[in-house]
Every structure is written in structure tokens, then in C-alpha cells.
Amino acid sequence: MPVRQGNTDSLLLGDDDTPLARMRVTDEDGTPVASDVRPLPGVAPARLVAQVRRDLAGFRLETPDEALAAALVSDGLTVARAATDMRHHLADLPEPVALPDGWALGAPGWDDDLAEGLAAAYGPDHPDGRWEPSDTDEVRAMFDTGEPVPPLVPASARLLDPDGRSAGHVLCAGPVPWTDDGCVWILNLGVAPRAQRRGFGRALLVHALRGAHEAGLPSVGLSVVDGNPARRMYDAAGFRVRARVLTVRVPEARRVRE
Template identity: 30%
Template sequence: MLGADGVPVFSYLEGVRDGNPWAYAIEDIGAGAADTITSRMPGWAVSAPAELGRALLDRGARLLRHMHVMWCDLPIARPVADAAPAGFRIVPCDRSPAEIFPAWFAAYPPGHPDHRPRDGEKALKEELVPLLSGEEIGPLLPCSVLAVRDEGEVVGGVLVTDSNRGPWIADVFRHPDRSPRGLGALMLSTALVHAGADGLTGIGLVVTEGNPARRVYERLGFRVVAATMTVMI
């Protein structure tokens, strides 16, 4: 993106978020970036480092999500030793989007830091299907796992993608009514063990400000490396 004087003020990748154009992975931020984004990108969702995000909020942008980027060096990951609770199994992520959707959609009820009102059919078609197919972030990696009941119902999962930032956990989800507490940590730990066995040396994720899951991530070896904000211009 060029400023008013024709000098580049930042670089970004372009995508779609909730039906709106989305600028993310913003880098090479120069003077005037906040003013340029405000004047040139109305109607865009923008994910930016926290400092730029605050400058955009000061110029009237609306906060969508305040996130912390976390990274785990797999050689020092601290796996959970527990086995799956009776009646549950941890399996490869080899089910269809329709089978995964009920638990994925139910994982973010009202009151959850990542809840946002949305139509279920649209979320399946425009969010989960592209995520699982690799179109949204990158190909799903073999270390991705699902938690299922013995009869086969999917109740949770960890979706790991090969993103432009390297191995990336795109989602950790658990059905709040159909699965026991602690299953999320077990799923994530299992995915980390599989990732290490596959030769990966590190893995990242983002967690929303105020999400108690951050404590679980820290317990498993993740550390905060950056803060970002997604705002609507």
C-alpha cells in the first residue's frame, strides 16, 4: 500500500473475513500507515500489530478482536500424560466438515471471548469448509486431531495448518456440553506430540485477550511473542 506521496507504508496479505475484505500479516509499517489505512480502506477488516491497531482505534476504527500471538518450541513442549477419558478417543482429523461442524460451532457460545453472531449454514460453507480444505490458511497438517465419543460423534479438535507463518494452530475447539473439561489440553498435547514426531520444530497460534485457554497454552509450553488487533475500518 502506497501513501499519498507514493512511498510504500506497509505490506499485507489479502483475504476475506465475515464477508468483508481483510488485510492481515501486515509488515514493513512506515510513517502514515494509520492515516493511509483509514482513508483508503473503509469497510476493510485489518489485522495489525497492537500499536498500529490502537492508532486505528483512535481514528474511529471498531475493535473486532485483540489477540496475543503465541509460539511453542516443540523440543521443550510439555505434553500432558493423561489418557483420554472413558468413552472418548483422540483420532486423526479425517472426518467430513459436516461431522466436525456441530462441535466446532457450539464451541463459541455467547459469553465466550471468541463468540460472534453468525448463521450456521453460512459459517459451515464460508469458514469451516475452506479451513479444512486448506483454502483459508494453508493445507491441514497430519498432526491435526479430533476428539470423538466411542460411538463416533466428534466433540472437539485441534486443526493445524501449514500457513505462511509456518505450522499454525488455526483452531482448538471443544463442545461445551458433549465433552469433559480437560479434553482441550489433551487434544492439544496430542497434536504437539504428533507435530514433533513429524519433524516440526515449532508451532504458533493466537489467543484472544481474556480467553482463559491462554493458561492452558502456557502450561503446555507456549509463550507470547506479539500482540495484534483486528479492527473494522
């Protein structure tokens, strides 16, 4: 077996059954994911490339190992996303942010105003890319069916304007199964353009931190893509770098004509 699955981690094996790398294998909406891929001690990243191409064909591969990512790029693959995995350990919580008159943080949920605001906030030039209809479908599913994970209500909220319309949100889940430290994960934090540059992003972030602490969970995690200006807000709020994560999409294996 090229991949030996355990209760938490899995091993990528060589042709001679030698363990080459440790990773976590999951499935996200039909896409197989190999996350936290780390070569085992003494295994050269270059040795992994052929094994990855064959045994993880069609996977989204996420690794904090820059040498492995560089070896895959040298073999013709492309880094699809470069981001920083951050954590806040909730030991020193920021004070709640006072909102202007008429503005409020309300119960988490989803509506057309929020969908429209996030579509405008995540345009084609955003470092994380455009907000897609599939993103809306995923958020709706969290609230409607709890899949793939239900929202963590104490740490999630909508930003409401003086007319009661949604102008942004923070959406959290936790503890999430794709981390090894049982943390709360900020899945999305966004503010509609009409409400930006007024401190609402920090208000939502602080709400998430304090709500996670209220829920009794140990830390809050997030992933921020390179070039996202929100990184400054996370640093100022007390988040610390845990790892840099590079994402590579491994192409499907080519079919050989008979």
C-alpha cells in the same frame, strides 16, 4: 501506487511515494487483509491514519503496533479484536495425555456431531463469538477442496466418545502462508459442552504439538483472543507470547455525490 507489493511484504506509501509502513497483503474469502502492519522508523502513527483510511479502505487491518491502533481509534475507528499471537517451538514436548476408558483421538474430519458440539461450545457469550454456518463451510472446504489451506493431518484429530461420536477436535494447517516463520497454525481447538472440564482440551493440544513435531515443522502458532480462558492452558503447555495483535476494520471509502 499507494501500496507497493513485494514477494513477501508490501509497503504503504505516502502521497509523495515515501514508504510509511510495512505489511503483508492477502485476501480471505473476498476480504482484503493487511496484516502485521508496522510503521517504519521515524513515521508517526498519526501520519498513517489518513493514508490508511484512503488506501486501505475496506481492508481488515491487523497490527502489533498499539500506537497505530490507538491513532486509528482516536480517528473514530473501532478495535474489532484484541488477541495474543503465541508460539510453541517444540523443544520440550509435553507427554501425551491419557484419556478415560472408551474415549479416543481419531482421524481428523468433519461431521454433524462435531458441528453441533462446536456450535454449542461457541455460544454468543464466547470471547471469540458465536460459531456461524460460515465457520462450518470453511472447515468443510478445507477437507473437501484444501482451500484456503489443507489440514495438517498428523497435527489434527477428532475427540471420539465411547459411542464413537465426535465430541471435539483440533484442526491445524501448516506451514501457513500468513506467518513469516513457517509454523503450524492451530485454526480451531474446541470441545463440546458435554465433554468439557475433563482434560480433553489439553489432550487435543498436546496431540497438535507432537503431530507438528512429527511432521518436521519448527513451531506451532495460535491466536488467543482477550478473555478466552484457554489462554491458561496455552501458557501451561509452553506457548510463549510473540506479539499482541489488534484488528481494526477500515470502512469503505465514502462515495461523493456529483
